[in-house]
Every structure is written in C-alpha cells, then in structure tokens.
Amino acid sequence: MIIPRLAFKNIYGAGLRTWLNVIALSFSFVAIIFLQGLYNGMNNQVEKATIDALYGGGQYWHNNYDPYDPLTLDNAHGEIPAALQKLIKEKKAVPILIWQATIYPHGRFQNALLKGITPEQTILSIPTSVLKTDEETIPALIGSRMAKSTGLKKGDYVTIRWRDVNGTFDADEAKIVETMKTNVPDIDNGQLWIPIKKMRQMTAIPDEATIIVLEKGSQFNEKFDNWKRKNLNFLMKDLRALFLTKSIGGSIFYILLLFLAMLAIFDTQVLSIFRRRKEMGTLMALGMTRSKLIQLFTLEGAMHAILAAVVAAIYGTPLLIYIASTGYGIPEVADSYGFALGNRIFPVFTAGLIIGTTLLVLIVTTIVSYLPTRKIAKLKPTDALRGKLT
Numbered sequence: 001m002i003i004p005r006l007a008f009k010n011i012y013g014a015g016l017r018t019w020l021n022v023i024a025l026s027f028s029f030v031a032i033i034f035l036q037g038l039y040n041g042m043n044n045q046v047e048k049a050t051i052d053a054l055y056g057g058g059q060y061w062h063n064n065y066d067p068y069d070p071l072t073l074d075n076a077h078g079e080i081p082a083a084l085q086k087l088i089k090e091k092k093a094v095p096i097l098i099w100q101a102t103i104y105p106h107g108r109f110q111n112a113l114l115k116g117i118t119p120e121q122t123i124l125s126i127p128t129s130v131l132k133t134d135e136e137t138i139p140a141l142i143g144s145r146m147a148k149s150t151g152l153k154k155g156d157y158v159t160i161r162w163r164d165v166n167g168t169f170d171a172d173e174a175k176i177v178e179t180m181k182t183n184v185p186d187i188d189n190g191q192l193w194i195p196i197k198k199m200r201q202m203t204a205i206p207d208e209a210t211i212i213v214l215e216k217g218s219q220f221n222e223k224f225d226n227w228k229r230k231n232l233n234f235l236m237k238d239l240r241a242l243f244l245t246k247s248i249g250g251s252i253f254y255i256l257l258l259f260l261a262m263l264a265i266f267d268t269q270v271l272s273i274f275r276r277r278k279e280m281g282t283l284m285a286l287g288m289t290r291s292k293l294i295q296l297f298t299l300e301g302a303m304h305a306i307l308a309a310v311v312a313a314i315y316g317t318p319l320l321i322y323i324a325s326t327g328y329g330i331p332e333v334a335d336s337y338g339f340a341l342g343n344r345i346f347p348v349f350t351a352g353l354i355i356g357t358t359l360l361v362l363i364v365t366t367i368v369s370y371l372p373t374r375k376i377a378k379l380k381p382t383d384a385l386r387g388k389l390t
Helices: 002-013 016-055 082-089 144-150 196-203 237-275 277-285 290-326 332-337 351-378 381-385
Strands: 059-062 093-104 110-117 138-143 157-163 169-180 191-195 211-214 227-230
Touching: 002 290, 016 237, 016 290, 016 351, 082 093, 082 211, 093 196, 110 157, 110 196, 138 144, 138 196, 144 169, 191 196, 237 290, 237 351, 277 290, 290 351
Parallel strands: 110 191, 138 169
Antiparallel strands: 059 211, 059 227, 093 110, 093 157, 093 211, 138 191, 157 169
C-alpha cells in the first residue's frame, strides 16, 4: 500500500499542475460521453420515427418495386395474396399503392408520387383518418415539406394528372384536407396520400398494391410468388450504415480532445522525472527497486484519470442529466438533410457508454504515463543522487 499512498501524496503535492491536467482530462470524459450519447439518441430517435411512420413490423414488396427507380412503378403492383388479404382484414397489415403523377400547384407543374392507403389504418403513424370524406373531390394529405415546396395549404385545390394502367391519361382536382407535421421526410417530400379505394379506381387496378406494411412485432414470414418479404434489418440497413459513418466521423473530435489531454499527461510525467531525479536516487538508495519506482510514477499518471473521472462526475452528471431531459436543439436547416429528426435530439447515456469511456481513458492514461518512465529502468542510484539521468 506504500506505493498508492506515496503516489497520491506526490500528485496532491504537485498542486496547480495536477488540477490543470485533471480538469483538461475531465473535459475529454464529458465530451466523449456527450457526443456518443448524442449519436445514440439521434439513431434511436430516427429509427423509432421511421418504423412508426413507414416500416411497421416489416414490409412485403412487389417483385418489380424499386424505391430508388420511379420508372419501375408502372409495373410495380399486383394482386394481394389471400394470406395477406386476411391480415389486412384483421387490421394487422395495410396495403399501399404507389403511382406516378403530375400536379399543377398555382399554375406550375411538379412531379409527385400518389400513395393510396386505407384511411382506417392504425399501423402507421400517418394521420390517414382525415382522408375519410363523403366529398366527390379526391381528398389528399400532404406533409409540411411538400406544402412548403408547392405553396399548398389545407383547403386548397390542386389539379392532378396521371396515366392509368392502360396508358390513358386522366386528370382531376384534389382537395388538401390536411398538412401533417412529420419528422420522416420519406412520407412527405413530393408525395400526396389519398384513399387507396379512390386510387384503384383512378388507375383501373382493383385490389392491387405495391407494398404491404405489417404491424409492429409481426412474425408473419410466408413466401409468395411476385412478393418479397423485407424485414427491419434490411429496411434499416442504409440508415444504420449512415449513422455508423457519422459516429466514426464524429469520434475524430473527441480523439483530438483525448490526444491533447494525453499530451499534457505525457509532458507532466517527463517533467516530473526530470525534476525528481534526486528523489528517485534517494528511494533507490533506501531499497526501492527500479520496477517499484516505475510503478510509482505510472500510478501517479493513472491517478490523474481517476481524479478526472471524479471531477467529470461532479459537473458532468447534472449537465448531462439536464441535456437528456430537455434535449439538444438543432437548427431548422437540419430538416433538409433527410433525417427523421425533430426540433430536439434527446441523447441516450447508457451505463455501458459511461463505463467504457472511463476504462478507455484510464487505460490510455496509464499507457501514456508508463512510456516516459522507461528511462528509470537504466537509472543508477549514484547518478540520480547527483541529479543525472543515464
């Protein structure tokens, strides 16, 4: 126990130099935990919003459907298999029919996607209940981004032109019955949601759909001709890969902070060894071995990380709790990045994140503290007592 007591006494006696290193290292603690928690919260928030509004418990795609190729939509529809029809009747699945169209808002023209959906559905968080109406005009639901780009608002009428399955062009007016505020741009940008029954009449393809969305937690996994099952791992693959890339890119920032803190620890150790040559010689003359002396100086450096963790906990805990409860505000321009984010991001700080960060900083600090002490292995007591390093 003599080495830990002596190490604590030495770093305590260093005074201001010790506390400057501890405070700098504590900033690295808090920054790493905050950034990683921010990315975790962002990822969870985006995934939940996307699943609730778009993916449900997985989807069935028509074989010809390609979400990245709108030219496939003319052939990306087919009759719904009987087993899926049963799920739809039990309200455990919802069909969506996707079709290309052109709209003419305020005398301009713009390409758009018509998406037919059952107004009574409750599987997705889209407020489709507003599409239940007795009016002859086509009721349409649009998102706030679509409303902003077209200048349309609730109660406006807009002309829609489309081509049915036989290639015949037709046109009609749609009434904007509601504009929804959503965090998910994939159900908003360039899209009009209308009742699927009305859309099937418009396109002359009764009882057909492009995709079938299953309810959350569904284990239904039957195979059908012309339909492919897409689970959440497949649907969320691109999004998760994107956030992994963002997380790795963001780690550069706290690596730089950690590097600066480690540089301060390294310089402190080098200076300490240089200034305490006579002390080392005295300890060796009193019987302390070189290995014990190396342990002493290494432990002194590692104690900086322990003290930094304590200091970081003192001011970082209330700060991170406050941010986790109130969220971190993001500018409106982030809405155009294509992420399903709200106005605020709520970081998620897990026990694994905090423990992992603490162990990482402690290990790195110990290694950095050990490196300068290797010179002690060749130190002669007589040279050290004279203030020399060999």
